[in-house]
Amino acid sequence: MKIELHQISVRELCASYQDLSIQEEGITGYGGRLNIRPKYQREFVYDEKKRNAVMDTVWQGFPLNVMYWVRVGNKEQGAKNKDSNESLLFRQSGLCSNSVSGQIEYELLDGQQRTISICSFIAGEYMMLFDGNLLGFNNMTEEQQNRILDYRLQVYICEGTDEEKLRWFQTINIAGEKLTDQEIRNAIYSGSWVTQAKRRFSKSGCVAYKIGSDFMSGSPIRQDYFETALRWIVDYKKNKEQGAKNKDSNESLLFQQSGLCSNSDSGQYTIEQYMAQHQHDTDADELWQYFQDVIHWTEKLFGRRYKKEMKGVQWGLLYNQYRDTPLTATAIGEEVARLMRDSDVQRKSGIFHYIFDHDIRHLGIRAFDDNTKREVYERQGGVCPICGKHFEIELMEADHVTPWVEGGRTVADNCQMLCRDCNRRKSSK
Numbered sequence: 001m002k003i004e005l006h007q008i009s010v011r012e013l014c015a016s017y018q019d020l021s022i023q024e025e026g027i028t029g030y031g032g033r034l035n036i037r038p039k040y041q042r043e044f045v046y047d048e049k050k051r052n053a054v055m056d057t058v059w060q061g062f063p064l065n066v067m068y069w070v071r072v073g074n075k076e077q078g079a080k081n082k083d084s085n086e087s088l089l090f091r092q093s094g095l096c097s098n099s100v101s102g103q104i105e106y107e108l109l110d111g112q113q114r115t116i117s118i119c120s121f122i123a124g125e126y127m128m129l130f131d132g133n134l135l136g137f138n139n140m141t142e143e144q145q146n147r148i149l150d151y152r153l154q155v156y157i158c159e160g161t162d163e164e165k166l167r168w169f170q171t172i173n174i175a176g177e178k179l180t181d182q183e184i185r186n187a188i189y190s191g192s193w194v195t196q197a198k199r200r201f202s203k204s205g206c207v208a209y210k211i212g213s214d215f216m217s218g219s220p221i222r223q224d225y226f227e228t229a230l231r232w233i234v235d236y237k238k239n240k241e242q243g244a245k246n247k248d249s250n251e252s253l254l255f256q257q258s259g260l261c262s263n264s265d266s267g268q269y270t271i272e273q274y275m276a277q278h279q280h281d282t283d284a285d286e287l288w289q290y291f292q293d294v295i296h297w298t299e300k301l302f303g304r305r306y307k308k309e310m311k312g313v314q315w316g317l318l319y320n321q322y323r324d325t326p327l328t329a330t331a332i333g334e335e336v337a338r339l340m341r342d343s344d345v346q347r348k349s350g351i352f353h354y355i356f357d358h359d360i361r362h363l364g365i366r367a368f369d370d371n372t373k374r375e376v377y378e379r380q381g382g383v384c385p386i387c388g389k390h391f392e393i394e395l396m397e398a399d400h401v402t403p404w405v406e407g408g409r410t411v412a413d414n415c416q417m418l419c420r421d422c423n424r425r426k427s428s429k
């Protein structure tokens with residue numbers, strides 16, 4: 001792969017800058033020759049503080065981090081071969097419309113947010129303090145404007161195959177706002193399917209956010225909604241293929257939420273496989289319909305009353321396993337309300353899974369504190385009530401006399417100190 005270092009002025013970078021992202025036709029600059037937001041890049045996520053810090057760096061003449069572009073067109077061919085010069089990623093994203101003039105020669109590989117911070121200021125989209133004065137670009141003197149426009153950026157431009165470019169991108173993506181795993185997947189499996197799916201799952205205020213924000217955690221523009229929906233549907237298809245005979249083994253997925261669909265889980269159906277299979281589909285209707293089914297099922301059974309506790313629960317995994325379980329919203333509502341009032345239930349978000357399998361591990365039942373343990377230990381004289389032997393307190397464990405599931409509370413009157421062996425035997429019954 002060929003890599004060259006170039007110095008490009010802000011004046012050159014911002015020439016013919018256009019932001020047509022609202023119309024989903026992309027962002028271009030550098031005289032229309034630079035595609036600033038390839039489709040695998042996220043929407044702008046710098047906050048005001050970071051954005052202003054970029055412009056302050058330019059104003060002070062301090063060096064910004066190096067940016068990376070890739071050549072996607074053959075410069076010598078020029079306009080004659082315009083269509084062939086446009087990258088596959090750019091064509092698939094639908095950015096090559098008549099409204100974006102200029103011959104695209106480059107895609108911005110790394111440095112999108114710094115670039116947009118600079119270009120949007122030059123375009124008059126925001127104001128900030130310069131040496132104590134609130135100024136927009138159009139309020140500046142010619143000398144001040146030139147001070148910014150003449151600033152030179154360090155840009156590496158590379159040429160190579162798509163595989164080489166993506167590998168390089170993963171290597172240099174080590175600073176600033178890193179790409180998430182899902183954004184990398186979007187780049188690798190870019191195509192019409194990803195474009196359609198992102199419209200529903202990856203935009204600010206997207207339809208997935210509108211119907212699912214009470215139940216979902218994370219941010220659509222960071223691809224959290226998209227990735228979560230993919231994890232859920234992958235598990236759904238995996239369960240469907242395995243059938244009822246493997247239902248018990250699938251239960252462990254709900255205790256390993258962080259390791260879903262991992263590449264290290266060999267032999268498992270993965271997000272990557274699903275995206276590869278659908279890469280060239282013209283729509284993402286299957287994923288969208290599945291997501292709607294999950295949200296509607298969740299709302300029908302649990303409503304939206306406990307928004308804080310419901311946010312981030314793995315609803316898709318619950319739907320995949322329990323969607324055919326005969327339960328009524330009334331019965332569920334009563335049990336959820338009772339558990340929400342129970343001060344011994346420390347992990348309220350686990351209530352929704354507990355409703356289906358009544359495994360108290362989901363609830364994080366409150367443990368006896370050290371003061372209670374000492375009180376009960378002294379009351380027993382350090383003797384285990386089951387085996388009758390004496391033990392130091394460090395070798396004993398607190399146990400509910402009446403189990404929580406039978407109405408026992410986590411209070412001193414319902415506590416007994418057992419030796420470890422007796423407690424293990426009691427717990428295994």
